[in-house]
Amino acid sequence: MTDRDLVKLAGIAVPDLNNLRAGRREPTAIERVAQSLGLRPESVIALANEAWSAPAIALPTTVLKFTTPFADMTVNHYLVWDPKSLQAIAFDAGTDADPLFAALTRHKLVLTKILLTHAHGDHILELDRIREKTKAPAFAPETEPVEGCEPVPNAKRFKVGALTITAHAVPGHSVGGTVYEIKGLETPVAVVGDVIFAGSIGGIRSRYRPALEAIRAGVLSLPAETILLPGHGPITTVAHELAHNPFFP
Numbered sequence: 001m002t003d004r005d006l007v008k009l010a011g012i013a014v015p016d017l018n019n020l021r022a023g024r025r026e027p028t029a030i031e032r033v034a035q036s037l038g039l040r041p042e043s044v045i046a047l048a049n050e051a052w053s054a055p056a057i058a059l060p061t062t063v064l065k066f067t068t069p070f071a072d073m074t075v076n077h078y079l080v081w082d083p084k085s086l087q088a089i090a091f092d093a094g095t096d097a098d099p100l101f102a103a104l105t106r107h108k109l110v111l112t113k114i115l116l117t118h119a120h121g122d123h124i125l126e127l128d129r130i131r132e133k134t135k136a137p138a139f140a141p142e143t144e145p146v147e148g149c150e151p152v153p154n155a156k157r158f159k160v161g162a163l164t165i166t167a168h169a170v171p172g173h174s175v176g177g178t179v180y181e182i183k184g185l186e187t188p189v190a191v192v193g194d195v196i197f198a199g200s201i202g203g204i205r206s207r208y209r210p211a212l213e214a215i216r217a218g219v220l221s222l223p224a225e226t227i228l229l230p231g232h233g234p235i236t237t238v239a240h241e242l243a244h245n246p247f248f249p
Ligand SMILES: [Fe+2]
Pocket: 118, 120, 173, 174, 194, 202
């Protein structure tokens, strides 16, 4: 959408749009632009006023989040295990696997699988090192192959000890973007990669509306208490995103 299309659609003047871009927070203009773009106005206004904050959520005790640096940002990867069998699964690989190796040793875990949400470089940088050290097989979305990884078709199920993991293909941010829903922990959890973030979504370059629908179907239709583990930023829940995410008014 061009700026001309947007000012027409929102019923604002070009200087209003320029003011927003310059960081001036005129609520009426924000509201109009948000509505025109199908965004939840109150959430966009909260972001503009720096009133947004991440929800406070406690992770189940057998889920670890690792945040590693990538250029001027950070990327998350996760370790989840079944407390009885001590069998673990790594989700994505991040940019520094040392904390993951330390956790495997500390908790006496055996890494049985590496499941990738998508193939973007920041999520798989340490894949080879994790594979070499643990000998765990790696899996990547069927429509987004990664060298040496077994394909994960939509709806594929994995059993790891008492845990069941179901893959949901959610194309949009990337062609094969895959969400892994995990059952068997004290709270349901879903590893979502860059499909959705706390208060945002991963960038979508084409087929925007179908991508939003895929997120609704593949993530926001999970049980409301499901904890979402995104590839960047804080963790969140389905309920929290249904109530606050600006992309799903
Ligand atoms: Fe990504």
